[in-house]
Amino acid sequence: MTQKKQHVTIKGTKDGLNFLLDDRCSYESLLEELKEKLSTKHYQGSDEPDVMVNVKVGHRYLTEDQAEEISSIITEGRNLAIEEIHSDVLTKAEAELLRQESQVVTLTKMVRSGQVLKVRGDLLLIGDVNPSGTVMATGNVYIMGALKGVAHAGFEGDTKAVVAAALMSPTQLRIADQIHQFDEGDKGVAMASAYLDSEAESFKLERVQDLMRQRPNLQKNDSQIIDG
Structure with missing residues (x-):
């Protein structure tokens, strides 16, 4: 006798429950088994605090209505609360956001006083940032020039x-929510870099050459090197 394949797996963790939902079966079969497993007395409502549930649907794309339907089945009449429904499928908007975050925006211009230049991803500016100019x-x-304003x-x-x-x-200078002020009249330092010390949560100013020791993850595209 062939054993029926399980489409719903429920695992307990120290933080609550993980619901692992098969991404290869039909949506209807998934709901049917989910209702069946949750019909036992073990999952009926009680006076105990809500147990947090993380739902993982693998490579299945859920519409908003389907996500709401699954949430309702899990929580209705039970002391279960949805913490997150996670899908490995990216929407177009999420994929575009990831693309923007990983890109380097290269601009050749001067940022004048009073101007604010704001980009998503890394900024490579070939030009100067004048006093009272801001790049974000x-x-x-x-x-690749003189930074005399705000970065x-x-x-x-x-x-x-x-x-x-x-x-x-x-x-x-600002990194995340940390701010570092500079004295007026400072002549500046050539080929310098700034980063946050993770332990002291304070700014560190060093030579550009020291960045690879502090931030090895900056080297993103070494696979594209043709020679060297």
């Missing part, structure tokens, strides 16, 4: 982001 990136900021790297919270400049003479 969700990733790293690289200035804000990782402005959505990336504490691993860095700022590097051919001439580092800013009025202010």
Whole structure:
């Protein structure tokens, strides 16, 4: 006798329950088995606090209505609460956001006083940032020129982001939510970089050459090197 394949696997963790839903069966079969497994007295409601549930659907794409339907089946009449429904399938919007976050935006221009240049991903600016000018990136900021204004790297919270400049003479540097002010009249430092010390949560200013020791993940495209 052939054993019926299980489409729903429920595993307990120290934080709650994981519901592993098969991504190769029909949606209807999945719901049928989910209802069957949750029909036992073990999952009926009680006075106990809600147990958090993480639902993992693999490579199955769920519409909003389907996600709501699965959530309702799991939680209705039970002390279970959905923490997250995770799918390995990316929507077009999510894929586009990932593409933008991983790209290097290269611009050749001067950022004048009062201007704000804001990009998603890393910024490579071939030009100067004048006093009172501001450049911002969700990733790293690289200035092939004089940085005399404000640079804000990782402005959505990336504490691993860095700022590097051919001439580092800013009025202010920001990485994530950390701010470092500079004294007026500072002549600046050639080929310098700034990053956050993960232990002290303070700014470190060093030579550009030291970045690879502090941030080895910056080397993203070494597979594209033809020779060397």
